Amino acid sequence: MKDSKQNPLTILKSSHSFFEEILRDLIFSSIQKSFPELSAFTKDDVKIEHPLKENYGDYSTSVAMTLIKDLHKSPKEISQHLVNLIKDLIKEHQSISYKSYKDNKKQLKRNIENILENISIAGSGFINFQIKPSFLITYIDSLLGNKSTDVTTCILKGSRIMVEFADPNPYKEFHIGHLRNISLGESYSRLFESLEATVRRANYQGDVGMHVAKSLWGVSKMDSSEEKLITPKLKAEFLGKAYALGAKAFEEDEDSKKEITELNKKIYFQDRSIIDIWKKYREWSLSYFDTIYARLGTRFERFYFESEVSPNGIAIVNSHIKDGTFEQSDGAVVYKGEKKGLHTRVFIAKEGYPTYEGKDLGLAVLKEKEWPFNLSIIMTGNEQEPYFKVMLAALSDIEAKIAQKTIHISFGMVNLKQGKMSSRTGNVITADWLLNEAKKKIREIMKENTRRHAEFISASSSKGDVKGHVQDDILNEKEIETISERLAVAAVKYSMLKVGTQSDIAFDLDESISLEGDSGPYLMYTFARCKSVFRKLEGMSKGKNSVSNFNVLEFENKELLLSSEELGVLRVLYKFTEIVLEATRNFSPNVLCTYLFDLAQKYNGFYHKHSILGIRGQGSGVRDQQEQVKNFRLWLTQRTSEIIQKGLYLLGIETVERM
């Protein structure tokens, strides 16, 4: 459908949601008709946004204010003019057609009169648009069926995107900084996939380099008797200590420093005296990392290693000395970034081994050769930003085509609230430790809740009054184990994702394993709550009627009497696709977090105020009406749970039915 050669980022930038597209068309054509003198005005100048307050409307535009100068009129005057014309346009002829998601040839038609209501002017000249609830229902329903009215959901079909993330260093710890990296990387990957791109997850690991030399040097000074180091975790901890030892010696002792430098060279050139031990401890690290990936629900299609790309990296750099891309300097081979306003960096060290920069060139070429892509994303902490500028500048000199479609996406550091994190001093929080802390806390809460639940059941059954969520069995040990694991992962991941990607995180243990408020468990709780409504429904209707029989067509083109809470939920639900689009476009899963939290809050507000299943009628006419209200609320519950589940999936978080 789209040109597959096009850069996915360009596609994302120029894509607008269903409603935005309609409104932009309307506004633009009314501006053209009202003010033909504005020949320079393009459709891209029409900015559509959501009003600050929901009761202002669903969408708004401030276009009138931007035209004040050109038109020498007051913004209200301009707005009034535009609104009148828009209303005329709608009345005249406007039925719009759009493509069906699954069936491209199928054109669906809809009269705009049935989509929009209440176009008004407010504030200093904003034009506000409100969408009819009846249409919102149809729209939301179609999003979750297979008949989406929103073609934006497949805009990246045909795009091949390589996402490199995690990148932990073997022989060192997997700490909470990596946790942020992997949470973001997995979420980006899933976001791209949700727009139908083909994603290849890549993990690039530094199995050669100074840190390896330091670790192996440290190992040689430690007691590595195997009988104590039986689990992957213990092995990893052992290596972490070895690294700290090596790093300390490297800084404090000249002789050790020499030994380590010598060792480093041996590692680079795969010296026979070292290769067995190097392989052995590398394996220790990698199998430990595997346990973490499994825990976090990430799978990589390809693991790259620095040792693998190192020879080719050297070759590439050397072959571009003659043409002046690289220069000899102090025995090393450097790239003079100054010619592009950057700084000089070493690509091949004077000992002859490639630095990170040299290896990265080898990697970039290998990636494209193995799996040609439209976009290659490399994710690292933002402290590496200047480094990547230079590396990509060098790459664009030798492989311009690859460089053009390669981007570096960075994110802020994860700092400890008290003091800095450093694997050198051993002052680190490992991913495992954090997850286990969270799990411990959750398990305690779950046990307490289960105990209370059991009390509640015995109390109500003694009264013969079986109500509440007592239709559920009490969670057994095994269930508690599974659920608390998922909640722990969710809590930790969510705490990493909810923050804007550029800001540093001041890591706080309690905050990151929080279960209340703006947290992963809160969203999962809301999901489980929705599910419990349906379990109750099933219990009430003895198995049949478990799915809502609310028919959306029943409500099309009708005025609905909905409570403000129900409307509130509707007015959040429909934004899902555009939020996904925005989160993907800006590499910001935090937008999706904010959205889901908003949805959950709205739903919980509704849930608290209105009964879903408890609606009973007296007369027969009333009964029909109340049956309808009940069905609508079930539909709303169903759709909310689906969006929460989908959204959490895009964050890399799995839901649970009960908790």
Next chain:
RNA sequence: GCUCCCGUAGCUCAAUGGAUAGAGCAAGCCCCUUCUAAGGGUUAGAUGUAGGUUCGAUUCCUAUCGGGAGUACCA
């Protein structure tokens, strides 16, 4: 020294140049006989400082103060 990032409520974070700057924790008060209280409601609380651009600035520009990172053989 130079370059980049960040300064928003007591704390942790939001806000494509737009309307009365949103949340969550923490604090106070209220709500489980009712579909999960890991919930809901309610009270109080903020844009480091000084200029500038703009119809409009938390957002852009300049200066200044404070915090972090990078700055040739680490990644």
